[in-house]
Amino acid sequence: MTLRGQFALATLCAFVLAAIAHLAAVLAIPYLAEKDAFSRLRSTLSADRSEIIAAPGDLGTWLPYPDPDVALSTCAYTLEEGPVRVSARTGALFQSVSLHARAGGVFFAITDRAAVRGALDLVLMTRRQLDEALATEDPDEPSRDVRIVAPSREGLVVIRVLAAFPSQREEASEVAKSVSCTIDRE
Amino acid sequence: MFAARLPRAFALRGPPIEGLPVRKASAAASALLVVYTFVIAGALGLSSAHWMTNGEYPFGRVGVGAWTVWPRSGSREADPYTRAVNARTGAIPLGVGEGLLLRASVDDGGRALDARCAYRVGPATPQARFWTLTLYDVAGRPVDTPLGRSGFSSAELLRDQNGGFSITVSREAATGNWLMMPESGPVTLIFRLYDSPASVGSAALDFRTVPRVERLECAP
Numbered sequence: 001m002t003l004r005g006q007f008a009l010a011t012l013c014a015f016v017l018a019a020i021a022h023l024a025a026v027l028a029i030p031y032l033a034e035k036d037a038f039s040r041l042r043s044t045l046s047a048d049r050s051e052i053i054a055a056p057g058d059l060g061t062w063l064p065y066p067d068p069d070v071a072l073s074t075c076a077y078t079l080e081e082g083p084v085r086v087s088a089r090t091g092a093l094f095q096s097v098s099l100h101a102r103a104g105g106v107f108f109a110i111t112d113r114a115a116v117r118g119a120l121d122l123v124l125m126t127r128r129q130l131d132e133a134l135a136t137e138d139p140d141e142p143s144r145d146v147r148i149v150a151p152s153r154e155g156l157v158v159i160r161v162l163a164a165f166p167s168q169r170e171e172a173s174e175v176a177k178s179v180s181c182t183i184d185r186e
Numbered sequence: 187m188f189a190a191r192l193p194r195a196f197a198l199r200g201p202p203i204e205g206l207p208v209r210k211a212s213a214a215a216s217a218l219l220v221v222y223t224f225v226i227a228g229a230l231g232l233s234s235a236h237w238m239t240n241g242e243y244p245f246g247r248v249g250v251g252a253w254t255v256w257p258r259s260g261s262r263e264a265d266p267y268t269r270a271v272n273a274r275t276g277a278i279p280l281g282v283g284e285g286l287l288l289r290a291s292v293d294d295g296g297r298a299l300d301a302r303c304a305y306r307v308g309p310a311t312p313q314a315r316f317w318t319l320t321l322y323d324v325a326g327r328p329v330d331t332p333l334g335r336s337g338f339s340s341a342e343l344l345r346d347q348n349g350g351f352s353i354t355v356s357r358e359a360a361t362g363n364w365l366m367m368p369e370s371g372p373v374t375l376i377f378r379l380y381d382s383p384a385s386v387g388s389a390a391l392d393f394r395t396v397p398r399v400e401r402l403e404c405a406p
Contacts, residue, residue, distance in 0.1 A: 021231025109281025
């Protein structure tokens, strides 16, 4: 093969390898990123209460494009030690709870319209934990929990509370801070 | 030893045939070609991945008037590029069923939003329990102006008799709903619908129901 032919072949190989490297990099970024929301909040994994990430009107948050009318708080969770129970009280303000898998995306979202008597309760579990819960459950007294199977073991619970007026900002922050995320041991 | 094997593996040459002269120079040339291949592949692959995950979500966008929507960004079906963008920026997207985000960095005429210009936003919005409209600077922070306001919520607005509204975004004070522009730079408007039927099926969005972004006049 002439040198020119070798060069053309090498260039062709380079493009194919470049495409593979591109895809591998895009797929790997969520697992390698250090500035993603989960990595930033990893230190809060052991906390029992949600922590405010962006208070309404707070311009100093690391969250990109924060909504200044929304109090956003999170609980980082891991399902290693058991299912995680998320309990939120709802009030007069708009409130939503969404579940984000680490490196995955949103897999569940619910608003305060679904609250029963002012409470939103969710139990997050792996498929195996759900099977165990179903197997040990008393068939005459089925659980009333809203059980959600998480696609991965780690992730974030995100709570948004809307302060439509500046005077509601403090209340919105209080509501956002008061969500409990505890390991469910029965 | 490894280097001696490389040329045969990569230069696609068969074993040397007895009696034929072996070109010594091609070993070095082949090694160079291998290095060239990997350098180009790495540079192209990684820089293109960096470039595509550096700003807005590259795929799945829907344009409505001046606004851009990524209907699947808050669902399980979010594509790997969307996930990579979120991982790099630390963004926490709105879930489907929670709300919908519409973003405008251009006006209705397709011209980039500029702090030197005045804009009128309104009068209609898609159905939602609440919505907020926020003005951001180029770094993704809500604008910090002497007025201390970077946006409006649906509850705060002055409306006309028909329920419509008009927000003036300008550097100079205006009557009615006025949002002060920062001193300079490109700006972005983000319109968030909370608890809206449009977040489940963006088919509910059409250009008549989203707010118009009309450019009024520009300072020289």
